[in-house]
Amino acid sequence: MTMRKRSTSRAGQARQATRTLMAILAVAGVLALAPEALRSRLQTSIREWVAAVPWPDASPVAPESSIAEAEAKLRRRNEELELALAAAEHESSAEASLLAPRLVQARVVGRLARRYLDPADLLGVGSNDQIGPESLVMQSDAPQLVDRGSDRGASEDQLLLVGRHVWGKIVEVGPRTALARPITDRRYRGVVQLARLEQGALRRGPRGLLEGSSDGTCRIRLVETVHAVAVDDWVLAEGAEGLTDLPLVYGRVTRAEHVAGAPHWEIGVAPAADQEATRLSILIGEARREETGWASLQ
Amino acid sequence: MGFVAITALACCAAVLEIRAPQFALSVDLVTVGALVWAWLRPAPATIVRAAAVGLVGDLASESRLGIGMTAAAIAAWAIVSVRGRWFGARVDGI
Numbered sequence: 001m002t003m004r005k006r007s008t009s010r011a012g013q014a015r016q017a018t019r020t021l022m023a024i025l026a027v028a029g030v031l032a033l034a035p036e037a038l039r040s041r042l043q044t045s046i047r048e049w050v051a052a053v054p055w056p057d058a059s060p061v062a063p064e065s066s067i068a069e070a071e072a073k074l075r076r077r078n079e080e081l082e083l084a085l086a087a088a089e090h091e092s093s094a095e096a097s098l099l100a101p102r103l104v105q106a107r108v109v110g111r112l113a114r115r116y117l118d119p120a121d122l123l124g125v126g127s128n129d130q131i132g133p134e135s136l137v138m139q140s141d142a143p144q145l146v147d148r149g150s151d152r153g154a155s156e157d158q159l160l161l162v163g164r165h166v167w168g169k170i171v172e173v174g175p176r177t178a179l180a181r182p183i184t185d186r187r188y189r190g191v192v193q194l195a196r197l198e199q200g201a202l203r204r205g206p207r208g209l210l211e212g213s214s215d216g217t218c219r220i221r222l223v224e225t226v227h228a229v230a231v232d233d234w235v236l237a238e239g240a241e242g243l244t245d246l247p248l249v250y251g252r253v254t255r256a257e258h259v260a261g262a263p264h265w266e267i268g269v270a271p272a273a274d275q276e277a278t279r280l281s282i283l284i285g286e287a288r289r290e291e292t293g294w295a296s297l298q
Numbered sequence: 299m300g301f302v303a304i305t306a307l308a309c310c311a312a313v314l315e316i317r318a319p320q321f322a323l324s325v326d327l328v329t330v331g332a333l334v335w336a337w338l339r340p341a342p343a344t345i346v347r348a349a350a351v352g353l354v355g356d357l358a359s360e361s362r363l364g365i366g367m368t369a370a371a372i373a374a375w376a377i378v379s380v381r382g383r384w385f386g387a388r389v390d391g392i
Binding site for chain 1: 317318346349353356358360362368372
């Protein structure tokens with residue numbers, strides 16, 4: 001008798017639990033089917049109300065790797081800022097330079113997009129020359145094509161920049177396009193100067209010849225071992241003085257080895273510019289005729 | 299009393315979750331606590347408590363309203379049923 005009563009009671013309680021669940025599901029269904037605007041407004045207002053509550057430290061904590069990456073990025077930015085400040089302090093003057101830098105925005109043209117280019121746009125050659133855009137690009141050792149040419153003032157040996165970082169240089173120019181060679185290309189050559197920051201001042205060091213490596217990095221040759229070279233030294237473009245007061249950065253020294261008996265350092269460089277960048281700037285120098293009185297002299 | 303206590307706890311966890319992302323699973327932990335409670339004291343009331351915690355979680359997060367509530371309620375109901383029927387536990391009334 002007692003067993004039967006207990007069983008009946010248990011069944012009744014189970015029914016009650018099920019009824020409770022059904023009631024909850026009905027409420028949940030109403031909430032879920034409520035208009036989106038109402039639901040999102042409710043959630044947003046609650047989150048905003050909670051967000052307004054004073055909190056001792058509301059800064060989100062990122063995963064460890066993100067923190068390390070962010071710190072490294074911030075450190076690099078700081079170092080570059082210090083470099084720019086030191087250079088500006090050292091090299092800028094109140095007098096206007098004879099030359100003014102002008103940046104022409106350019107884009108890298110992908111291999112697929114090249115098909116749509118007119119051969120005449122490339123190097124000023126016509127279809128009679130039996131040369132097509134693809135053949136020209138493929139034959140060239142410069143793997144990149146940019147969509148600015150002589151019509152926009154581009155000419156050979158002009159630097160291509162990503163921000164203040166040297167990405168490469170123009171090696172051939174057509175009327176409306178130009179062929180570019182990135183600094184990591186093994187045929188790239190550029191004169192560079194090593195520099196370092198010492199107590200906030202930019203100290204320029206020896207010059208050398210930067211060339212690309214096939215592994216996406218660069219190396220510097222012809223720096224004699226009588227000069228001091230260290231890892232993390234800045235690698236700056238040499239020869240842009242007078243055009244821009246701020247240094248143009250190729251990258252940082254990642255390896256500096258002195259092979260016994262060799263007259264030159266073995267220097268490895270990590271490029272500062274994002275080599276995957278597709279938006280570049282062509283650095284063009286223009287004479288400041290009015291400001292320097294150049295026009296009146298002529 | 300138990301309903302008020304666990305709902306208040308869930309609200310605190312929700313505030314913690316919104317204001318301090320390092321405590322991102324706080325409401326979920328309270329939900330787990332409600333389910334453990336449902337196991338220890340199987341009763342229809344524990345389903346309501348779990349559903350309330352689930353609703354707080356829905357309000358605190360950006361998920362669709364009612365989803366967390368439904369999931370928590372069904373989980374608690376399953377626990378209460380299994381515990382009551384299979385393990386012969388005494389099911390308290392509301």
